[in-house]
Amino acid sequence: MCTTCGCGGGNATIDGLALLLPRYRKRATIPAQSSYRLPGHDNAPLGAAHAPDMTPERILHIEEDILADNDAQAAENRNRIAARGLFALNFVSSPGSGKTTLLVDTIRRWAARTPLAVIEGDQQTANDAERIRATGAPAVQINTGKGCHLDARMISLALDRLAAERHLPQNGLLLIENVGNLVCPAAFDLGEAHKVVILSVTEGEDKPLKYPDMFRAADLLLVSKIDLLPYLDFSVDTAIRYARQIRPDLPVICVSAKTSEGCDAWLAWLEAGCAALQGRTG
């Protein structure tokens, strides 16, 4: 179990094979029974989203330990990714915002600019990896089972798998689609260069205010499905204003994978990121 949010990572798989994740350090110290509940809320434990039966102090310590362990693994991943000359992006959003559709469209447009590989994260199914593979790009599917986010250990193992299959590119793109969830993926560094948060116009403008950690953690906001704007009351300006209340300098690109509007600007952002990386690494 991941005690940062209480999600179960024990049954994770990669392309259907069981993942033997190294244990987080303090997991064995979680007591079987101790609880702190909000007065008057019999079923509402205080603390992390779904971690019942822990005192707030213990939750805090375990969270710190787990995130420190994750950060150490993420730093290793980042070195490995840099050594391959890869521009790595971690796509985060709620389910259904259009991450996979945008990745498929991006991969088709990216064409032969550089090699690339994709790591897909979902609780169940290999649907998204199959959608990516249909473009001809290599993809590995991580299924987190009861887990609600990818973590750096999973990415390390996915990199191993890509390398073993000779699909880990040299000098190119590594695109990671996280589990659809605007909460927990914000806390977990995977070793990426940037988190890219996608907010579709069907979700409402106020999501940046409701889920500020995610919008604070991201370095780019893609407002997606803008082809649907004529049918909705969604105000792009308001959404951007809310996002910039959380993160004042957040760059924003509005896109539609359906009409391709905004996709040139998105591709230009990707190319600039790749070029900056190549400039740094020579």
Ligand SMILES: Nc1nc2c(ncn2[C@@H]2O[C@H](COP(=O)(O)OP(=O)(O)O)[C@@H](O)[C@H]2O)c(=O)[nH]1
């Ligand atoms: N109208 C419209 N629908 C889209 C667009 N992008 C994705 N969708 C639809 O949104 C749904 C969820 O897309 P998907 O890529 O699976 O989202 P994910 O869960 O974030 O990976 C699918 O039915 C897509 O066809 C878009 O730009 N415009």
Ligand SMILES: [Mg+2]
């Ligand atoms: Mg998807």
Ligand SMILES: [Zn+2]
């Ligand atoms: Zn969670």
Ligand SMILES: [Zn+2]
């Ligand atoms: Zn978790």
